[in-house]
Amino acid sequence: AGRRFCSLTLGNDTDRPMTVQIRAFAWVRDETGADIIEPDHRFIVNPSIATIAPGTTRLMRCSLPAGDPAVQAEEQWRLIVDQLPDPDFVAAPGTVQTLLRISLPVFRVGDKAAPLLTARVGQKSLRLANTGTRHIKALSVTLRGPDGDAVTAEHAFYLLAGGAQVVPLERLPRGGVSTVHVRAEEGEFDIALAPVK
Incomplete structure (x- = not known):
């Protein structure tokens, strides 16, 4: 439960540079299965905004909030990765630029944690x-x-x-x-x- 660091590798398989922003949210779910997320500024992603060159990958490092090693209950977050608009992109007439949003779960689990x-x-x-x-x-x-x-x-x-x-x-x-x-x-x-x- 005391683990503090994680990493994430993002890739760009397009032929244009791609700029992304990553934000962290504390995460719970209601009984209907809907995600309830709240910004968690204690969870730090570095860099939080990055440009990934075409055909390459980029390593992003994460620093999780301090955890209590005595607490075995799992903590969970969602990392939201948003592709930012390309200011140099010119859409063909009648088309739009589609931007990606990816939501990734992150769990910090104690050694003895178990579902019941x-x-x-x-x-x-x-x-x-x-x-x-x-x-x-x-x-x-x-x-x-x-x-x-x-x-x-x-x-x-x-x-x-x-x-x-x-x-x-x-x-x-x-x-x-x-x-x-x-x-x-x-x-x-x-x-x-x-x-x-």
């Missing part, structure tokens, strides 16, 4: 909560009933430490839900439930 998932079933939704200290990136969620009937939601999302996510469902398994299985980049998670009808 719970689930609550609604009529046509599932509320997953992570009461643990580390995020997961869910790839799919499967609800299984006592007779083996299964409903899978192919729905990729981040479930941040201390966060929750409501997953909409077309239907519930016959006979209710006895098990929720989450397939994530970090592994497989099974959550046992009393059947809900």
Whole structure:
């Protein structure tokens, strides 16, 4: 949890110089999965504005806010990379210049941090909560009933430490839900439930 530095390499595969600006934001999510970001000026990117020559890459260094090594809870940010307008670019008649925006997650994780998932079933939704200290990136969620009937939601999302996510469902398994299985980049998670009808 005390790690202070990171780096990011950006490339330009176009035939023109590209200028980018990078800003850091503290990041949480609401239950609908919407990102809530707030500028975090303690997270420093150097350089924060850079021009990348055509066909080259540029290394950007990051300095994270001081962390408490005793705290194992994960911290998370979003780095927003914005391509800035090229003042020398002349668009052909009837065209516009398209600028890129990339949002990258950054996590600082304690050595003992781990996710801890719970689930609550609604009529046509599932509320997953992570009461643990580390995020997961869910790839799919499967609800299984006592007779083996299964409903899978192919729905990729981040479930941040201390966060929750409501997953909409077309239907519930016959006979209710006895098990929720989450397939994530970090592994497989099974959550046992009393059947809900």
